[in-house]
Protein backbone atom coordinates (compact mmCIF):
# COMPACT_ATOMS: atom_id res chain seq x y z
CA UNK A 1 0.00 0.00 0.00
CA UNK A 2 1.18 3.52 -0.76
CA UNK A 3 0.00 6.97 0.26
CA UNK A 4 -0.19 9.38 -2.65
CA UNK A 5 1.01 12.76 -1.44
CA UNK A 6 0.97 16.13 -3.24
CA UNK A 7 3.68 18.61 -2.31
CA UNK A 8 3.74 22.24 -3.47
CA UNK A 9 6.02 23.66 -6.11
CA UNK A 10 6.65 27.38 -5.80
CA UNK A 11 6.51 29.57 -2.69
CA UNK A 12 6.12 26.71 -0.23
CA UNK A 13 8.45 24.19 -1.86
CA UNK A 14 11.72 24.88 -0.11
CA UNK A 15 10.22 25.32 3.35
CA UNK A 16 8.14 22.17 2.88
CA UNK A 17 11.08 20.04 1.79
CA UNK A 18 13.16 21.31 4.72
CA UNK A 19 10.40 20.47 7.18
CA UNK A 20 9.87 16.99 5.75
CA UNK A 21 13.61 16.38 5.88
CA UNK A 22 13.68 17.33 9.54
CA UNK A 23 10.72 15.01 10.07
CA UNK A 24 12.71 12.16 8.49
CA UNK A 25 11.45 12.24 4.89
CA UNK A 26 14.15 12.94 2.36
CA UNK A 27 13.23 13.85 -1.21
CA UNK A 28 15.45 13.90 -4.24
CA UNK A 29 14.24 15.77 -7.28
CA UNK A 30 15.66 14.73 -10.59
CA UNK A 31 15.67 17.64 -13.00
CA UNK A 32 12.29 18.43 -14.57
CA UNK A 33 10.69 15.44 -12.88
CA UNK A 34 7.55 16.08 -10.90
CA UNK A 35 7.88 12.78 -9.05
CA UNK A 36 10.58 13.17 -6.41
CA UNK A 37 12.19 10.03 -5.04
CA UNK A 38 11.66 9.61 -1.31
CA UNK A 39 13.33 7.46 1.36
CA UNK A 40 9.96 6.00 2.44
CA UNK A 41 8.61 3.16 0.29
CA UNK A 42 5.11 3.84 1.64
CA UNK A 43 4.96 7.25 -0.03
CA UNK A 44 4.36 8.23 -3.63
CA UNK A 45 5.04 11.93 -4.05
CA UNK A 46 3.85 14.32 -6.76
CA UNK A 47 5.00 17.93 -7.06
CA UNK A 48 2.21 20.30 -8.05
CA UNK A 49 1.08 23.89 -7.77
CA UNK A 50 -0.25 24.79 -4.32
CA UNK A 51 -3.38 26.18 -6.01
CA UNK A 52 -4.36 22.77 -7.33
CA UNK A 53 -3.39 20.40 -4.53
CA UNK A 54 -6.59 20.82 -2.43
CA UNK A 55 -8.75 20.18 -5.50
CA UNK A 56 -6.97 16.93 -6.33
CA UNK A 57 -7.08 15.86 -2.69
CA UNK A 58 -10.81 16.59 -2.65
CA UNK A 59 -11.32 14.53 -5.80
CA UNK A 60 -9.25 11.63 -4.46
CA UNK A 61 -6.57 11.81 -7.15
CA UNK A 62 -4.24 12.46 -4.20
CA UNK A 63 -4.70 10.89 -0.77
CA UNK A 64 -3.22 13.91 0.95
CA UNK A 65 -1.33 17.11 0.32
CA UNK A 66 0.28 20.26 1.61
CA UNK A 67 -1.13 23.66 0.69
CA UNK A 68 -2.24 26.88 2.30
CA UNK A 69 -5.65 27.33 3.93
CA UNK A 70 -6.17 30.08 1.35
CA UNK A 71 -6.18 27.58 -1.52
CA UNK A 72 -8.25 25.02 0.39
CA UNK A 73 -10.96 27.68 0.80
CA UNK A 74 -10.62 29.02 -2.74
CA UNK A 75 -11.13 25.50 -4.11
CA UNK A 76 -13.99 24.90 -1.66
CA UNK A 77 -12.25 21.60 -1.02
CA UNK A 78 -14.06 19.37 1.45
CA UNK A 79 -10.98 17.76 2.98
CA UNK A 80 -9.85 16.49 6.38
CA UNK A 81 -7.31 18.64 8.16
CA UNK A 82 -4.61 16.31 9.43
CA UNK A 83 -2.34 19.03 10.84
CA UNK A 84 -2.09 22.80 10.92
CA UNK A 85 1.57 23.41 10.13
CA UNK A 86 2.51 26.96 11.01
CA UNK A 87 5.23 27.81 8.50
CA UNK A 88 5.30 29.88 5.33
CA UNK A 89 7.78 30.75 2.59
CA UNK A 90 10.23 32.69 4.75
CA UNK A 91 8.98 32.65 8.34
CA UNK A 92 7.26 30.42 10.89
CA UNK A 93 4.31 32.79 11.09
CA UNK A 94 0.85 32.73 9.55
CA UNK A 95 0.47 34.79 6.40
CA UNK A 96 -2.44 37.14 5.66
CA UNK A 97 -4.61 37.69 2.63
CA UNK A 98 -5.10 41.46 2.68
CA UNK A 99 -6.82 44.12 0.63
CA UNK A 100 -4.40 46.88 -0.26
CA UNK A 101 -4.65 50.16 -2.15
CA UNK A 102 -2.16 52.78 -3.30
CA UNK A 103 -0.75 54.71 -0.35
CA UNK A 104 -2.32 57.97 -1.49
CA UNK A 105 -5.65 56.43 -2.52
CA UNK A 106 -8.81 57.88 -0.99
CA UNK A 107 -10.06 54.35 -0.34
CA UNK A 108 -9.80 54.06 3.44
CA UNK A 109 -12.01 51.14 4.35
CA UNK A 110 -13.82 48.20 2.83
CA UNK A 111 -17.06 50.14 2.21
CA UNK A 112 -15.09 52.56 -0.02
CA UNK A 113 -14.53 49.66 -2.46
CA UNK A 114 -18.12 49.92 -3.73
CA UNK A 115 -18.05 49.92 -7.54
CA UNK A 116 -14.24 49.58 -7.66
CA UNK A 117 -12.00 47.04 -9.43
CA UNK A 118 -10.02 44.54 -7.35
CA UNK A 119 -7.42 42.13 -8.73
CA UNK A 120 -6.54 38.91 -6.95
CA UNK A 121 -5.43 35.31 -7.38
CA UNK A 122 -8.08 34.28 -4.84
CA UNK A 123 -11.26 35.43 -6.57
CA UNK A 124 -13.84 33.37 -4.69
CA UNK A 125 -12.46 34.07 -1.23
CA UNK A 126 -12.34 37.79 -2.03
CA UNK A 127 -15.85 37.86 -3.48
CA UNK A 128 -17.19 36.06 -0.41
CA UNK A 129 -15.51 38.56 1.90
CA UNK A 130 -16.94 41.55 0.03
CA UNK A 131 -20.40 39.99 0.03
CA UNK A 132 -20.21 39.41 3.80
CA UNK A 133 -19.32 43.07 4.16
CA UNK A 134 -22.17 44.17 1.89
CA UNK A 135 -19.87 45.67 -0.73
CA UNK A 136 -20.50 45.30 -4.46
CA UNK A 137 -17.28 45.53 -6.41
CA UNK A 138 -15.73 43.90 -9.45
CA UNK A 139 -13.21 41.19 -8.60
CA UNK A 140 -10.95 40.07 -11.41
CA UNK A 141 -8.50 37.18 -11.58
CA UNK A 142 -4.80 37.97 -11.55
CA UNK A 143 -2.10 35.48 -12.55
CA UNK A 144 0.38 37.04 -10.11
CA UNK A 145 2.63 40.07 -9.78
CA UNK A 146 -0.62 41.58 -8.56
CA UNK A 147 0.92 44.46 -6.61
CA UNK A 148 2.08 46.26 -9.76
CA UNK A 149 -1.51 46.62 -11.03
CA UNK A 150 -2.35 49.35 -8.51
CA UNK A 151 -3.29 52.07 -9.29
CA UNK A 152 -3.18 51.99 -13.12
CA UNK A 153 -5.09 48.80 -13.83
CA UNK A 154 -7.16 48.33 -10.68
CA UNK A 155 -8.17 50.29 -7.58
CA UNK A 156 -7.20 47.62 -5.09
CA UNK A 157 -5.71 44.17 -4.77
CA UNK A 158 -6.26 41.22 -2.49
CA UNK A 159 -2.92 39.50 -2.07
CA UNK A 160 -0.85 37.46 0.33
CA UNK A 161 1.50 39.31 2.66
CA UNK A 162 4.11 37.58 4.76
CA UNK A 163 7.04 39.84 5.59
CA UNK A 164 5.29 42.95 4.22
CA UNK A 165 8.13 43.77 1.85
CA UNK A 166 6.06 43.48 -1.35
CA UNK A 167 3.42 45.85 0.07
CA UNK A 168 6.12 48.32 1.06
CA UNK A 169 8.08 48.06 -2.18
CA UNK A 170 4.97 48.85 -4.20
CA UNK A 171 3.81 51.75 -2.04
CA UNK A 172 0.63 50.10 -0.93
CA UNK A 173 -1.49 50.49 2.17
CA UNK A 174 -3.46 47.64 3.76
CA UNK A 175 -7.10 48.48 4.43
CA UNK A 176 -8.41 45.06 5.51
CA UNK A 177 -7.43 41.49 6.33
CA UNK A 178 -9.61 38.89 4.63
CA UNK A 179 -7.96 35.83 6.08
CA UNK A 180 -5.07 34.51 8.11
CA UNK A 181 -3.64 31.44 6.47
CA UNK A 182 -1.24 28.71 7.50
CA UNK A 183 0.01 25.64 5.73
CA UNK A 184 -2.28 22.65 6.08
CA UNK A 185 -1.54 18.94 5.85
CA UNK A 186 -4.91 17.79 4.52
CA UNK A 187 -6.37 14.50 3.37
CA UNK A 188 -9.08 13.07 1.20
CA UNK A 189 -12.11 11.82 3.18
CA UNK A 190 -11.98 8.27 1.79
CA UNK A 191 -8.24 8.08 2.44
CA UNK A 192 -8.91 9.18 6.03
CA UNK A 193 -11.52 6.43 6.37
CA UNK A 194 -8.94 3.80 5.36
CA UNK A 195 -7.26 2.56 8.57
CA UNK A 196 -3.82 2.08 7.03
CA UNK A 197 -3.80 5.50 5.36
CA UNK A 198 -5.18 7.22 8.43
CA UNK A 199 -2.47 5.75 10.62
CA UNK A 200 0.19 6.70 8.12
CA UNK A 201 -1.16 10.27 8.00
CA UNK A 202 -1.34 10.54 11.78
CA UNK A 203 2.19 9.22 12.17
CA UNK A 204 3.46 11.72 9.61
CA UNK A 205 1.59 14.53 11.38
CA UNK A 206 3.28 13.66 14.70
CA UNK A 207 6.71 13.82 13.05
CA UNK A 208 5.97 17.05 11.15
CA UNK A 209 4.49 18.80 14.21
CA UNK A 210 7.35 17.51 16.33
CA UNK A 211 9.87 18.95 13.89
CA UNK A 212 8.11 22.34 13.82
CA UNK A 213 7.83 22.48 17.60
CA UNK A 214 11.54 21.75 17.95
CA UNK A 215 12.52 24.78 15.93
CA UNK A 216 11.84 27.33 18.64
CA UNK A 217 13.31 25.19 21.42
CA UNK A 218 16.77 24.19 22.58
CA UNK A 219 18.26 21.93 25.19
CA UNK A 220 20.43 23.31 27.97
CA UNK A 221 22.72 21.20 30.14
CA UNK A 222 25.05 22.25 32.92
CA UNK A 223 26.98 21.06 35.94
CA UNK A 224 26.14 22.54 39.33
CA UNK A 225 27.64 22.12 42.79
CA UNK A 226 25.01 20.25 44.84
CA UNK A 227 24.77 23.15 47.30
CA UNK A 228 23.80 25.55 44.50
CA UNK A 229 21.03 23.40 43.03
CA UNK A 230 18.16 25.31 44.64
CA UNK A 231 19.53 28.60 43.36
CA UNK A 232 19.79 27.17 39.84
CA UNK A 233 16.28 25.75 39.95
CA UNK A 234 15.01 29.20 40.98
CA UNK A 235 16.57 30.72 37.87
CA UNK A 236 15.18 28.13 35.45
CA UNK A 237 11.72 28.88 33.98
CA UNK A 238 9.06 27.83 36.44
CA UNK A 239 6.98 25.52 34.28
CA UNK A 240 9.95 23.38 33.30
CA UNK A 241 10.79 20.20 35.15
CA UNK A 242 14.54 19.92 34.84
CA UNK A 243 16.20 16.53 34.96
CA UNK A 244 18.77 16.41 37.74
CA UNK A 245 21.33 13.60 37.81
CA UNK A 246 24.17 12.88 40.17
CA UNK A 247 27.72 13.09 38.80
CA UNK A 248 29.85 10.05 39.62
CA UNK A 249 32.34 10.44 42.55
CA UNK A 250 31.32 14.03 43.14
CA UNK A 251 28.85 16.17 45.01
CA UNK A 252 28.04 17.98 41.77
CA UNK A 253 24.86 17.36 39.77
CA UNK A 254 24.02 17.70 36.09
CA UNK A 255 20.89 19.70 35.27
CA UNK A 256 19.14 19.36 31.91
CA UNK A 257 16.16 21.33 30.63
CA UNK A 258 14.35 22.00 27.34
CA UNK A 259 13.21 25.59 26.84
CA UNK A 260 12.33 28.31 24.36
CA UNK A 261 15.40 29.45 22.49
CA UNK A 262 14.50 33.08 23.09
CA UNK A 263 14.87 32.62 26.86
CA UNK A 264 18.46 31.45 26.60
CA UNK A 265 20.17 34.81 26.11
CA UNK A 266 19.02 36.04 29.52
CA UNK A 267 19.23 32.67 31.18
CA UNK A 268 22.86 31.69 30.55
CA UNK A 269 24.39 34.69 32.37
CA UNK A 270 21.94 34.17 35.25
CA UNK A 271 22.82 30.47 35.48
CA UNK A 272 26.51 31.24 35.44
CA UNK A 273 26.00 33.76 38.22
CA UNK A 274 24.14 31.15 40.22
CA UNK A 275 27.13 28.81 40.02
CA UNK A 276 26.48 26.67 36.93
CA UNK A 277 29.49 25.47 34.93
CA UNK A 278 30.08 23.55 31.70
CA UNK A 279 26.86 24.99 30.25
CA UNK A 280 26.03 23.60 26.82
CA UNK A 281 23.17 24.55 24.52
CA UNK A 282 22.08 22.21 21.74
CA UNK A 283 19.48 22.31 18.95
CA UNK A 284 16.60 19.83 18.85
CA UNK A 285 15.21 18.01 15.84
CA UNK A 286 11.85 16.96 17.21
CA UNK A 287 9.79 17.66 20.31
CA UNK A 288 6.82 15.34 20.83
CA UNK A 289 4.75 16.05 23.95
Ligand SMILES: Nc1ncnc2c1ncn2[C@@H]1O[C@H](COP(=O)(O)OP(=O)(O)OP(=O)(O)O)[C@@H](O)[C@H]1O
Pocket residue numbers: 009010011012049050051067068069070071087088089090095144160161162163181
Ligand atom coordinates in the same frame (compact mmCIF):
# COMPACT_ATOMS: atom_id res chain seq x y z
N1 LIG B 1 5.39 34.49 1.30
C1 LIG B 1 4.44 33.83 0.66
N2 LIG B 1 3.96 34.33 -0.49
C2 LIG B 1 2.99 33.67 -1.15
N3 LIG B 1 2.43 32.52 -0.76
C3 LIG B 1 2.87 32.00 0.39
C4 LIG B 1 3.89 32.63 1.14
N4 LIG B 1 4.12 31.85 2.22
C5 LIG B 1 3.28 30.82 2.14
N5 LIG B 1 2.52 30.89 1.04
C6 LIG B 1 1.51 29.92 0.64
O1 LIG B 1 1.97 29.29 -0.53
C7 LIG B 1 0.91 29.07 -1.41
C8 LIG B 1 1.22 29.89 -2.65
O2 LIG B 1 1.41 29.07 -3.63
P1 LIG B 1 0.95 29.45 -5.12
O3 LIG B 1 1.13 28.23 -5.92
O4 LIG B 1 -0.30 30.22 -5.10
O5 LIG B 1 1.91 30.50 -5.60
P2 LIG B 1 3.45 30.48 -5.65
O6 LIG B 1 3.96 29.20 -5.10
O7 LIG B 1 3.79 31.74 -4.98
O8 LIG B 1 3.75 30.50 -7.18
P3 LIG B 1 3.97 31.79 -8.06
O9 LIG B 1 5.43 32.05 -7.97
O10 LIG B 1 3.50 31.42 -9.40
O11 LIG B 1 3.17 32.86 -7.45
C9 LIG B 1 -0.35 29.56 -0.76
O12 LIG B 1 -1.07 28.54 -0.15
C10 LIG B 1 0.17 30.53 0.30
O13 LIG B 1 -0.66 30.59 1.42
Ligand SMILES: O=P(O)(O)OC[C@H]1O[C@H](OP(=O)(O)OP(=O)(O)O)[C@H](O)[C@@H]1O
Pocket residue numbers: 011143144145146147159160161162163164165166167
Ligand atom coordinates in the same frame (compact mmCIF):
# COMPACT_ATOMS: atom_id res chain seq x y z
O1 LIG C 1 5.02 39.97 2.25
P1 LIG C 1 6.05 39.34 1.39
O2 LIG C 1 7.09 38.61 2.19
O3 LIG C 1 6.67 40.31 0.43
O4 LIG C 1 5.38 38.14 0.55
C1 LIG C 1 4.21 38.31 -0.21
C2 LIG C 1 4.46 38.25 -1.67
O5 LIG C 1 4.90 36.93 -2.06
C3 LIG C 1 3.98 36.38 -2.99
O6 LIG C 1 4.40 36.66 -4.28
P2 LIG C 1 5.09 35.56 -5.20
O7 LIG C 1 6.54 35.49 -4.90
O8 LIG C 1 4.33 34.30 -5.08
O9 LIG C 1 4.92 36.18 -6.64
P3 LIG C 1 3.52 36.43 -7.39
O10 LIG C 1 3.06 37.79 -6.95
O11 LIG C 1 3.87 36.40 -8.82
O12 LIG C 1 2.58 35.34 -6.99
C4 LIG C 1 2.69 37.12 -2.71
O13 LIG C 1 1.83 37.06 -3.82
C5 LIG C 1 3.18 38.52 -2.41
O14 LIG C 1 3.44 39.23 -3.58
Ligand SMILES: [Mg+2]
Pocket residue numbers: 011144
Ligand atom coordinates in the same frame (compact mmCIF):
# COMPACT_ATOMS: atom_id res chain seq x y z
MG1 LIG D 1 2.49 33.60 -5.70
